[in-house]
Amino acid sequence: MGKYKLDQEEQEILDAFESGKMQPIPNAKEEIEKHKKYAAETFRKDKRINIRIASRDLSTIQKLAMLEGIPYQTFIVSILHKFADGRYIEKQVNKAN
Secondary structure: OOOOOOOHHHHHHHHHHHHOOOOOOOOHHHHHHHHHHHHHHHOOOOOOOOOOOOHHHHHHHHHHHHHHOOOHHHHHHHHHHHHHOOOOOOOOOOOOO
16 A cells, blocks of 8 residues: 555554454445435524624624635524534634634
8 A cells, every 4th residue: 555645643543443453344335425414404504594793893703704714604504503413613713814
């Protein structure tokens, strides 16, 4: 496998697989399809909301979304999803930028 340049994590995975510590999933195709369905259901957008927001807050959100390289509406949905899922982590925003 000297043909590919692996990073450290990839090399660890390859080593674990080759040593037998990691085994392939017997029904991998079924598992992949099952998880594709989970992902599709998780990100299905079937409801619409309208909200009023302070222009200052929207401007900050738009800047943060731009830094993330995603549209601001996608960024807002991501934040709401993380919050609803209990995975939102509050952090300080450097508003000087």
